[in-house]
Amino acid sequence: MKMSTFFVVPNLxxxxxxxxxxxxxxxxxxxxxxxxxxxxxxxxxPIAGVKYVAAExxxxxxxxIICIGGDGTVVHQAKHALQHDKPLIGINTGRLGYLAxxxxxxxxxxxKLCTGEFSIQKRLVLDVxxxxxxxxxxxxxVNDAVVSNGTVSKILDLDVYTGEELVTSYRADGIIVSTPTxxxxxALSAGGPIIDPTxxxxxxxxxxxxxxxxRPILFSQNDALTxxxxxxxxxxxxTIDGERSVQLQNADAVVVKAAKKKLQFIMLSDREFFxxxxxxxxxxxx
Numbered sequence: 001m002k003m004s005t006f007f008v009v010p011n012l013x014x015x016x017x018x019x020x021x022x023x024x025x026x027x028x029x030x031x032x033x034x035x036x037x038x039x040x041x042x043x044x045x046p047i048a049g050v051k052y053v054a055a056e057x058x059x060x061x062x063x064x065i066i067c068i069g070g071d072g073t074v075v076h077q078a079k080h081a082l083q084h085d086k087p088l089i090g091i092n093t094g095r096l097g098y099l100a101x102x103x104x105x106x107x108x109x110x111x112k113l114c115t116g117e118f119s120i121q122k123r124l125v126l127d128v129x130x131x132x133x134x135x136x137x138x139x140x141x142v143n144d145a146v147v148s149n150g151t152v153s154k155i156l157d158l159d160v161y162t163g164e165e166l167v168t169s170y171r172a173d174g175i176i177v178s179t180p181t182x183x184x185x186x187a188l189s190a191g192g193p194i195i196d197p198t199x200x201x202x203x204x205x206x207x208x209x210x211x212x213x214x215r216p217i218l219f220s221q222n223d224a225l226t227x228x229x230x231x232x233x234x235x236x237x238x239t240i241d242g243e244r245s246v247q248l249q250n251a252d253a254v255v256v257k258a259a260k261k262k263l264q265f266i267m268l269s270d271r272e273f274f275x276x277x278x279x280x281x282x283x284x285x286x
Contacts, residue, residue, distance in 0.1 A: 001116055002113075002114060002115060002116040003033075003063040003064050003113045003114060003116075004032065004033050004034060004063060004114065005033065005034040005035075005036070005061060005062050005063045006028060006033055006034070006035055006036070006062055006063065006064055006065070006066050006113070007036045007037070007055075007058040007059060007061075007062035007064075007065045007066070007086075008021065008024070008025060008035055008036065008037050008050070008066045008068065009037075009038070009065060009066065009067050009068065009069075009073070009077050010037075010041070010045065010068040010069065011067070011068065011069030011070070011072075011073040011093070012044065012045065013069075014068075014069045014070055014073070014093040014094050015093065016093040016104060017068050017069055017093045018045060020068055020091060020093050020104045020107070021045060021047070021068050022045075022047050023104075023107050024066070024068060024091055024107050024110060025047050025049065025050055027107050027108060027110045027111060028110055028111075028113070028114065029049045030111075031111055031114040031115075032114075033114060034051070035047075035049065035050045035051065036050070036051050036052075036053055036057070036058035036061065036062060037050050037051075037052055037053075037058070038052070038053075038054070038055045038058065039052045039053060039054055039055075055080075059080055059083075059084045059086065060084065062086060063086075063087075064086060064087045064088060064089065064113065064266060065077055065080070065081050065086055065087070065088040065089075066088070066089055066090075066091065066110075067088060067089070067090045067091065067100075068090075068091045068093055069090070069091075069092075069093055069094055070092065070093065070094020070095060070096070070097060070100075071090075071094060071096060071097060071098055071099045071100070071185075072094070072242070072243075073090065073094070074088065074090040074099040074100065075099070075142045075143055075241050075243070076241075076243065078125075078142045078263055079140055079142070081263065081264065082125065082140060082259075082261050082263055085261075085264075086264070087120055087264035087265065087266050088264070088265065088266065089101050089102070089113070089265070089266035089268075090102070091103075091104065091107070092104070098184055098276065099181070099265075101266065101267065101268050102268070109268055112268055113266070117268070118266050118267060118268050119266075119267045120264050120265070120266060120267070121197070121198065121264070121265045121266075121267045122262035122263070122264055122265075123179065123180070123181050123197050123198075123262060123263045123264075123265055124179050124180060124181075124200050124201075124202075124221060124258050124259075124262065124263075125140055125141060125142050125179060125181075125258075125259045125261065125262070125263050126140065126141040126142075126144075126145055126177065126178075126179055126202070126256055126257070126258065126259060127139075127140065127256070127257050127258065127259040127260070128140070128141050128145045128177075128238065128240060128254065128255075128256050129254070129255040129256075129257075130238060130246060130248065130252055130253075130254055131252060131253045131254070131255060132248075132249055132251065132252045133249075133251055137246070139238075139240045139244070139246075140240075140259060141177075141179070141182075141240045141241050141256075142179065142181060142182065142241055142263060143178060143179060143181060143182030143185045143186070143241045143242070144176050144177060144178035144179070144182040144185060144186055144187060144241065144242075145176070145177045145178075145238055145239070145240055145241075145254070145256055146174055146175070146176050146177075146186065146207075146238070146239045146242075147174050147175050147227055147236065147237070147238055147248075147254060148173060148174030148175075148207065148236070148237060148239065149173070149174065149235060149236055149237070150235055150236075150237045150239075150245065154173075155171055155172065155173060155210055156170075156171070156172060156173065156174060156229065156236065157169070157170070157171055157229065157230035158170045158172070158175060158227055158228065158229055158230065159227070159228045159229075159230055160175070160204065160225055160226070160227055161225070161226040161227075161228070162219065162223045162224065162225060162226075163224070167217070167225075168214075168217070169230065170206045170209055170211075170214060171209065171210040171211060172206040172207050172208055172209040172210060172211075172214065173207040173208040174206075174207040175204060175205065175206050175207060175227065176190055176192070176203075176204070176205045176206075176207060177202060177203070177204055177225060177227075177256045178192065178202075178203045178205065179197075179202070179203070180195040180196060180197040180198070180199050180200075180201060180203070181197045181263075182203075182241075183195040183203055184277075185242075186242070187203055187205045187216070190205045190206070190207050190208075191205065191216065192205035192216045193216060193218075194277065195218075196273055197265075197273060198273075200220075200221035200258070201218045201219060201220065201221060202218070202219040202220075202221065202223060202225060202256065202257075202258065203216060203217075203218055203219075204216060204217045204218075204219065204225065221258040222258075223257070224255055224256070224257040225255070225256045225257070226253055226254070226255050227253065227254040227255075227256070228253045228254075229248075235247060236248045238254055
């Protein structure tokens with residue numbers, strides 16, 4: 001499948017984005033692509049040949065979303081991609097750029113989108129439901145959902161269930177439920193394993209557990225994990241992808257499961273998972 005219409009989303013807070021964006025657009029325009037950018041960008045980043053429209057219009061008309069920034073930019077735009085059932089790809093102008101397929105010196109690779117030299121990789125995302133006496137509120141997490149005391153360093157006592165069955169109890173600073181994509185984010189620094197993003201699993205990782213035997217656990221994509229506090233010792237929050245925190249009330253429970261929709265990542269032929277892993281993680285520290 002060849003693509004011809006793109007919604008370009010630059011994060012101008014990242015150094016190098018303002019320079020990289022016109023160059024990326026030039027590659028696509030040379031191949032006859034139609035490019036959209038948000039109306040708000042017209043004054044700060046005017047580029048000849050680009051159409052500046054409302055974001056909703058661009059999302060409705062585009063074949064794919066091109067994010068220019070860091071991993072946070074990709075994660076944020078992934079929510080819009082899911083909502084509008086669009087694939088996305090990232091150009092890295094951040095630090096690690098693990099989720100990005102293209103570096104600023106590789107912009108010629110964008111022509112593969114126009115010639116159809118790519119594949120679509122569907123990745124699991126999380127449906128995070130906060131169940132309270134007032135009803136249920138759902139959120140989508142691309143990387144992870146974290147239950148913690150927020151900025152207060154205080155140990156939590158938490159029970160984790162699948163269905164009605166108690167799986168384990170944790171005494172820890174918190175717990176992380178992550179996707180395979182999110183296994184290289186917060187969960188990695190908490191001691192969790194790196195998981196190939198094509199594997200359909202939910203990862204549960206305790207944060208600084210007060211135990212000799214607490215280890216991460218992998219669950220089937222068909223499992224729904226229910227997290228309940230055993231006792232209250234202060235404020236408790238659920239943080240979604242490091243972007244949004246929701247305070248839990250006394251009787252609230254958090255239910256995390258695989259969402260029905262899958263996130264569509266555009267994969268270029270020479271960007272295999274373990275090659276990126278070695279380049280972004282292992283190679284950086286040698």
